[in-house]
Amino acid sequence: MVTGISTACLYPMETEKALEIMLGQGYRCFEVFLNSFGEMEKPFLRELKAMAAHYGARFVSVHPFTAVVESPLLFQTYPRRTEEGFRLYLKYMEAAAFLGAKYVVIHGAPRQSLWLEDEAYWERFGELYRRAASTGARPAQENVRTYKSLDPAFLKGMREYLGVDCAFVLDVKQCRITGQPVEAVSAAMGDRLCHVHLSDCRGEQPCLLPGAGDFDFPGFRRLLEGMGYQGAVVTEVYRGGFGGLEELETARLAVEKAFRR
DSSP, X not given: OEEEEEXXXXXXXXXXXXXXXXXXXXXXXXXXXXXXXXXXXXXXHHHHHHHHHHHTOEEEEEEEGGGGGHHHHHSSSOHHHHHHXXXXXXXXXXXXXXXXXXXXXXXXXXXXXXXXXXXXXXXHHHHHHHHGGGTTOEEEEEOXXXXXGGXXXXXXXXXXXXXXXXXXXXXXXXXXXXXXXXXXXXXXXXXXXXXXXXXXXXXXXXXXXTTSSOOOHXXXXXXXXXXXXXXXXXXXXXXXXXXXXXXXHHXXXXXXXXXXX
């Protein structure tokens, strides 16, 4: 498995500055958190791509800053807005593919009843997944608190309904926050699991840098290996969850020790 980090760990630092710091600390695999519409344009993406190439690094995924408005854009019943949402998210897919990344992380819709029912949601996601085929990147559903995707039964139903027309992101901190066992969520995602967001924990702190808590990393690695998982394992934590920037390098060493042979 390849290990890396998300530039989101340093938000609200500007994306290119976060990438530069992380490259300097030895990271070579990235999820990039695009934080403005301008950051989806080719001039900015070329800058990121050149920075990574200089270090022999690569991108594996993109996280959209518009995740908070995905629900009305993609998962309601107003057709014109849905089409606009599709165009926007296909642009994210194109940006990801330009960087060499395969996936764009999707949060989806909250659990409240005003959003699409489960089967309609799955069909909408599947349509976006199929449309994205021409871009070179695909949407990947993440398990997220207060959202439909927090429930393993929803994720399993989505996988069974869509078959190969879906992909999933497993976020271990979201499992802790929602009380859903990592084993249950990963099993629901099954062989459509394509990306992992990693973090550590201790007591009432569910989102620490790897190495700062007592999460069973060897056990988690065995779980992923048992599923045949061969994707990236990317550290994604909130900026308030750690102190100095030097802690990121310590976390990199901890993850590499846990996941690399």
